[in-house]
Amino acid sequence: MTAQPTTAPGTLVPAQGGPPRERTPAPRRRARRTVGDWATLALAVAVGALIAVPFLLILVNSFKSPADYSTGGPLSLPSALYTDGIVAFWERVDFPQKLWNSFVISGLVAVFAVTLSVLNAFALGIGRIKGRTWVVLLILLANMLPQEVLLYPLYFMFKEVGLYNSIWSVVIIFTVIQSAFGTYLLASVYGTFPKEMLEAAALDGASRLQILLRVVVPISRPTLSVLLIFFFIWTWNEFLIPLTFLVSNDVQTVPVAVTVLQGDRLMDVTTTSASALLGLLPTLVFFLVFQRTLTRGITAGAVK
Incomplete structure (x- = not known):
C-alpha cells in the first residue's frame, strides 16, 4: 500500500480519466464579531451622526425660503429648492x-x-x-x-x-x-x-x-x-x-x-x-x- 503524495493548495491535481484540475483552497473562516466590537461600532456611528447633524441643518436651511423657515422652523424640509439666499450672499460680499x-x-x-x-x-x-x-x-x-x-x-x-x-x-x-x-x-x-x-x-x-x-x-x-x-x-x-x-x-x-x-x-x-x-x-x-x-x-x- 503506497502513501498518497500531498499537494499544496492551488496546485494542479490529475483527475481520474480527465485533464489535471486545480485544487481550490479551503475558504477562510471569518472572525466573529464580539459584543464589544458591535458596541464600539454602534458608539462610532452615534458619534458620527451627532457630528453630522449641524452640517445637515446647514444644508437643509441653505435651500429653504424665509417663509418655509418661519412656518416649519429649522428642522423641517424645504417645500422647494430656494437658491436666492446663496445668490444674495454671493453677490453681496x-x-x-x-x-x-x-x-x-x-x-x-x-x-x-x-x-x-x-x-x-x-x-x-x-x-x-x-x-x-x-x-x-x-x-x-x-x-x-x-x-x-x-x-x-x-x-x-x-x-x-x-x-x-x-x-x-x-x-x-x-x-x-x-x-x-x-x-x-x-x-x-x-x-x-x-x-x-x-x-x-x-x-x-x-x-x-x-x-x-x-x-x-x-x-x-x-x-x-x-x-x-x-x-x-x-x-x-x-x-x-x-x-x-x-x-x-x-x-x-x-x-x-x-x-x-x-x-x-x-x-x-x-x-x-x-x-x-x-x-x-x-x-x-x-x-x-x-x-x-x-x-x-x-x-x-x-x-x-
Missing part, C-alpha cells in the same frame, strides 16, 4: 474675492509655517542647541496665549510698520502661531532621528543644508504633509484676528464675510446658512482631495 483671499492666506501660512517648523526643529532636535527644553517651552507660548491677549500689541506693531489692513499681517501672525506647534511636534520627531544615517551623510561630504533637504525632509515627508493640511484648515477657519486686522472689503476672508449678514436686531437665517455652506465647501473639498495623504501621514509611524 463678492464671494469669489473672499474665497481667493482665504485661499492665498491659508496657502501661504501653511507653506511658511511648515518651512519654519522644519528649520526650527532641525536646530532643536538634531542640532541639539543649548537650553533646548527652554527654547521649546518659549516657542509654545505662541500657542498657549489666547488670541485676545495678542490683539492690542500686534495691532500697535503692524500699525507702526504699515502692514495694518494687509493680508501680510495675518500671514505673519498665523505663520508664527502655527509654526510653534509644528516646531514642538517636529523637534520631538527629529530628536529620535537615527544618528548613524546623519553621520554617514556627513562622511560623504554632505553639508548641514544637504542633510536637511536630502535626508531629513524626505524621511519626514508624511508628517510634513499632515502639518501642511492642518495648518491650511486651521488658518482658513480663523475669525478673530482676520476680523481685527482686515477691515477693507477687498482683503477680508470668508469667515469674516459671514458677519456682514448679521445686524443688531435682525438676521436672515437662510442666507446665513447659505453663507456657512459656501464657506464650508472649500475646506471639505480640500480635505477630501488630501484625505489619502492625511491618512498615510498619520499612520506612517505606526508600521516600521
Whole structure:
C-alpha cells in the first residue's frame, strides 16, 4: 500500500480519466464579531451622526425660503429648492474675492509655517542647541496665549510698520502661531532621528543644508504633509484676528464675510446658512482631495 503524495493548495491535481484540475483552497473562516466590537461600532456611528447633524441643518436651511423657515422652523424640509439666499450672499460680499483671499492666506501660512517648523526643529532636535527644553517651552507660548491677549500689541506693531489692513499681517501672525506647534511636534520627531544615517551623510561630504533637504525632509515627508493640511484648515477657519486686522472689503476672508449678514436686531437665517455652506465647501473639498495623504501621514509611524 503506497502513501498518497500531498499537494499544496492551488496546485494542479490529475483527475481520474480527465485533464489535471486545480485544487481550490479551503475558504477562510471569518472572525466573529464580539459584543464589544458591535458596541464600539454602534458608539462610532452615534458619534458620527451627532457630528453630522449641524452640517445637515446647514444644508437643509441653505435651500429653504424665509417663509418655509418661519412656518416649519429649522428642522423641517424645504417645500422647494430656494437658491436666492446663496445668490444674495454671493453677490453681496463678492464671494469669489473672499474665497481667493482665504485661499492665498491659508496657502501661504501653511507653506511658511511648515518651512519654519522644519528649520526650527532641525536646530532643536538634531542640532541639539543649548537650553533646548527652554527654547521649546518659549516657542509654545505662541500657542498657549489666547488670541485676545495678542490683539492690542500686534495691532500697535503692524500699525507702526504699515502692514495694518494687509493680508501680510495675518500671514505673519498665523505663520508664527502655527509654526510653534509644528516646531514642538517636529523637534520631538527629529530628536529620535537615527544618528548613524546623519553621520554617514556627513562622511560623504554632505553639508548641514544637504542633510536637511536630502535626508531629513524626505524621511519626514508624511508628517510634513499632515502639518501642511492642518495648518491650511486651521488658518482658513480663523475669525478673530482676520476680523481685527482686515477691515477693507477687498482683503477680508470668508469667515469674516459671514458677519456682514448679521445686524443688531435682525438676521436672515437662510442666507446665513447659505453663507456657512459656501464657506464650508472649500475646506471639505480640500480635505477630501488630501484625505489619502492625511491618512498615510498619520499612520506612517505606526508600521516600521
